[in-house]
Amino acid sequence: MTASIDVNISVGLGELHVTKDPDAVLICYGLGSCVAVSAFDPVARVGAMAHIVLPASNNGANAILPVKFADRGIPLTVEKMEQAGAQRSRIVIKIAGGAKMLRGVTAGSVLDIGERNIEAVNVAMHKAGLKIHAQDIRGDWGRCLWLYMASGLTRVKTAEQRIIDL
Amino acid sequence: MSKILVVDDAAFMRMRCTKMLSDSGFEVAEAADGNEALAKYRELKPDGVLLDITMPELDGLATLKELIKMDPGARVAMVTAMGQQSMVIEALKTGARDFIVKPFDADRVLAAVKKIME
């Protein structure tokens, strides 16, 4: 019996990765105010991870980083998944991040990028007809988010190695 | 015994300053931000104030302005890492009597306290 080797794929700031590889593990490391979006169609076995950095683009300019902004990044993620064979109604969305890393920033203010990202992701999901199934968000600590393609398991880990399965 | 109010948002700096001053026989009170400094000044009427500049909410220069307004005779020395010429000029113009750039040693602090109490 051959053991499958996990292929760890790190998804950096503003990046999107879509895959059908059952050995793939999509990971967003070191999420502070950023929000990682894990998307998985359990029937078509299509998975994606998007590393959202900011809520919305100011001036409509095209960014090279495809999913830097939530308002463009979420519809792009769904579109790419559908191109790979996923069905929108089956896609399971889980998110992590949106922390407020600086104590001096007032929660919910315009400087609280984490909170604004959470809100923007929610708005974009709603527009795309998608529900957020699970989340580990806010607080003032960093997170990593894993999506294991083999099982569809989505897992959060903190710096203190606290594990939360979403 | 002369009373000095030490204002700095870093507990470490307040401790350092307090130790240097109390070792030299001063009574010391502390404040962690500009608003607390104003409240304590009103309450304790210290003989001198050592005031940091970079603090959250109400910075040292704004606090200095309020202190001088409250008490035109207030004896204040700025103690700060922000040694830019424009800052020194503005602080002295607003009414600070001395300006120490951190990091400082005990001699410099004591010299400043002596100077502002003259």
Next chain:
Amino acid sequence: MIQDVAKTDIDLGAWEELMKKGITNAISGLSQMVQKKITVDSVLISRIPAKEVIDLVGGPETLIVGIYLNFSGAANGHLMLAHRPEVAYALLGMILGEEPVKRNDISDYELSALSEMGNITGSFFLNAIADTLGITLYPSPPSVIIDMAGAIMGIALAEILQESDEVMVVDTVFTTDDQSAGGRFMIMPNESFVQLSQHYAR
């Protein structure tokens, strides 16, 4: 005296000289605070993707002690001291005049000493720039954050990424002369800060 500055395809001329001045003063301030001679090992000026900035400090999931502040006034930008925890604790020991802190539960008082280290380093950097150009640059109070590098660097990177996909970074690596500690001092300027060279080129 900083002699060599490595750059990646950028010709910044006068601004680079300004950065060297600022960094020299920053390290001098830090040296006074820890009461040890410090040498600058390298200075790199680069315009790179955000994730490569994070790789400079060991990658996004690496645990670091980050002392972050930003500045405003005539220009804006972000400054950060970044250390592996054991190195930060060695510096802390020097500041407090004690043995390096070895446990993980660092007290508020110790955090404030680290915060003050960032305040002095950052302020001295800004002081040199500001006085050379005859302007004022206001540092924010620092924040000390012990967490994954990605989460900490994200504070500066998110703001910069609003306007651009690449990040200008000036990365200085330094060591105490007795090799007992070191770290990196990173400057991530907004465009307004890079433009300051116009004044200097006078």
